Amino acid sequence: MPEQMKVMNEKDMHKTTAHQKVFRILGQGGIYLFLMVMALIVLFPFYWMIISSLKSLAEYRLSPPTFFPMHILISNYAEAFTTANLGRLFLNTLYVGVVSTLLSLVITILTAFAFARLEFKGKELLFAALLATMMIPGELFTITNYSTVISFGWLNTYTVLIVPFLVSIFYIYLLRQNFLQIPNELYLAAKVDGTGDFKYLWKVMVPLSLPTLISITILKMMGAWNSYIWPRLVTRADEYELITNGLRNAFTDTTGDVNYPVQMAAVTLVSIPLFLVFVFLRKYIMSGVSRSGIKG
Numbered sequence: 271m272p273e274q275m276k277v278m279n280e281k282d283m284h285k286t287t288a289h290q291k292v293f294r295i296l297g298q299g300g301i302y303l304f305l306m307v308m309a310l311i312v313l314f315p316f317y318w319m320i321i322s323s324l325k326s327l328a329e330y331r332l333s334p335p336t337f338f339p340m341h342i343l344i345s346n347y348a349e350a351f352t353t354a355n356l357g358r359l360f361l362n363t364l365y366v367g368v369v370s371t372l373l374s375l376v377i378t379i380l381t382a383f384a385f386a387r388l389e390f391k392g393k394e395l396l397f398a399a400l401l402a403t404m405m406i407p408g409e410l411f412t413i414t415n416y417s418t419v420i421s422f423g424w425l426n427t428y429t430v431l432i433v434p435f436l437v438s439i440f441y442i443y444l445l446r447q448n449f450l451q452i453p454n455e456l457y458l459a460a461k462v463d464g465t466g467d468f469k470y471l472w473k474v475m476v477p478l479s480l481p482t483l484i485s486i487t488i489l490k491m492m493g494a495w496n497s498y499i500w501p502r503l504v505t506r507a508d509e510y511e512l513i514t515n516g517l518r519n520a521f522t523d524t525t526g527d528v529n530y531p532v533q534m535a536a537v538t539l540v541s542i543p544l545f546l547v548f549v550f551l552r553k554y555i556m557s558g559v560s561r562s563g564i565k566g
Contacts, residue, residue, distance in 0.1 A: 316541075323347070323535035330531050343531070350536035354520035358512045366512065367494035370432045374490055375483065378441045383471050385442070386449035387457055397446075400439050412500065419504060426507045435502070441486045448482040449475055459490050488551055492544060 298368055322330060350356065351442040384390075385397050413436045418477060424430040452475055460470045476483065496516040517540065521533040 272392045306401075319534050319538055319541075321349075322531055323538050325531045327529055327531055333372040346532050347539065350521075351372055353532060354516055354536050356513075356516075356536065356539060358509075359511060359516040362510065363495060363512045366428060366431045367491050370436060370494055371487055371490045373420065373432070374436045374438060374441070375487065377436055378438065378445055378486060379471070379476065379483075381437075381442045382445035382449055383467070383475065384445045388467070400433070401443065404439050410505070414501060415500075424504075426505055428510065430504045431501055431510065431512070438490070441490070444486065445479060445482055448479045452478055459546075484551070488547060492547065495544060 297498070323337055324342045324344070325336070326341060326343055329336060329340055344536060419425060419430045419434065424433075426484060454475060460474065465473075473562045496514065497512065501510075501512045502518075504513050505515070517533065517536050521536070523529075
């Protein structure tokens with residue numbers, strides 16, 4: 271009898287293990303199926319953008335639409351580049367993005383260092399007040415900034431595209447949290463050795479916070495590349511147009527008809543740099559954000 275009970279217990283254990291394996295496989299299969307469906311939903315707009323950029327206008331207007339071009343028109347990309355003058359738009363956007371990013375980095379680093387290491391009266395209260403401004407809707411800043419730049423006479427200049435948004439409270443908070451992870455003993459030891467604040471900041475804190483700084487640089491550049499409402503509001507001259515604004519009406523003829531395949535080709539060309547940034551630099555973005563969320 272004991273041997274029979276032992277055999278029965280072993281069989282029950284094998285059945286339980288087999289059931290657990292089946293449930294585990296089904297669970298993992300369900301997760302992968304869900305992720306595949308979500309990936310298809312996310313990728314479909316990009317697929318539709320690309321195939322639309324390769325169609326003729328007549329094929330684009332077919333109903334029901336075709337899900338693959340009957341005749342692939344690579345010439346749409348050359349036409350998009352010349353029609354929208356993408357070369358000038360790329361240069362304008364790159365100039366505004368690089369200059370605003372560099373200036374914003376300088377302001378962010380100095381401010382984050384002051385709140386993380388320097389001691390002055392009212393520091394915590396001032397930092398709390400800065401964080402409170404993150405709760406104000408961005409539209410209110412747009413209204414006040416627009417009134418300010420008009421009084422300064424900055425409309426239709428590069429200055430109006432760069433200066434108003436150099437300070438980002440979110441980036442300052444992100445970098446400050448990363449600075450707080452660096453042991454304060456290093457700062458005190460540097461002060462004992464006669465090292466100045468700027469030298470310590472440049473030689474110690476900036477190298478140790480490089481992942482976060484790279485993340486801020488990438489996010490700031492992407493923000494400048496995708497900016498639409500503010501450039502549309504403050505620039506009317508063609509020589510100051512950015513990519514997002516230049517593509518808005520470049521493909522509309524005098525009758526109001528839009529050449530959508532050529533417009534889609536232009537949008538594809540504009541999206542490629544951001545896609546490459548995400549593919550090759552995504553680990554820096556994730557590393558910088560994750561490191562800034564821990565104080566140790």
